[in-house]
Amino acid sequence: MNEPGLHVLLDQQAVEARVERGDLPDWAVAHYESFHEGILQERNGTPFPCYFGVESEREGMGLYTFCDSTTDKDALFDLGETLVEYLDTYRDHSERAPLTVFFRVSEDLSEAEYHERLWHVLQFLHVHDPEPWPEDIPTDPDHDRWEFCFGGVPMFPTSRAPFYDDRKSRYCPVGLEVTFQPRDLFDGVTADTEAGQRARDIIQDRLEDYDGVCPHADLGDWGVEGDREWKQYLFSADESQAPDEPPIRVTREHPKVESELLVGA
Secondary structure (H helix, E strand, C coil): CCCCCCCCEEEEHHHHHHHHHHHCCHHHHHHHHHHHHHCCCCCCECCCCCCHHHHHHHHCCEEEEECCCCCCHHHHHHHHHHHHHHHHHHHHHHCCCCCEEEECCCCCHHHHHHHHHHHHHHHHHHCCCCCCCCCCCCCCCCCCCCCCECCCCEEEEEEEECCCCCHHHHHHCCCCEEEEEEHHCCCCCCCCCHHHHHHHHHHHHHHHHHHHCCCCCCCCCCCCCCCCCCCCCCCCHHCCCCCCCCCCCCCCCCCCCHHHHCCCC
């Protein structure tokens, strides 16, 4: 952790030291500052909806990395290596340590293109996953207990992007931002627990006040019949630009066949 370079695992202290020294490119500085300020500042008199995220950022518990492309294979291989390191270390770093990935996006993309870029990244990571897909997680994304896995770990990647006009809790003016949260970070606060229901109610109340619009229709919980997690990775702003079906092919075959799984990614 905190090794020299851009495509490395960093804690908050290291990121802020590199910002202060001018060691990061402008796009990376803008990404981090937009994220940090957005999580900690109020909007419409309301804190950022996910109070777990607010606590993590305020207390310096999160981890970060930068990826200067959503399509370049070398950049995505580096991201996979950083994810492996993260999964090996996050439990020792802090009680609640998500990994936020800041992607450089140099083009002016449409909403549909942002959806495509996100799923290309996730498909690439799956194809080059060093570990088999977990036996207890379905491979069909259209299943209420499916979620993205990497390194043998189920996780919840949530994204922010520039195309949101109203839903500011998902707005990132710089480019694509993805926060990976391993499933065990949600222990005790899932929908089937009393604490989880309280957390859901608080977050949804904050969402409506913070965004000024109703919570997204696809907002749900993992494992709840009828809910689909893949739709929550990057909420649609314009339904006509969002995918109708899960845009990822998952297999238990390991190692995987790149030429078959990456077609159309």
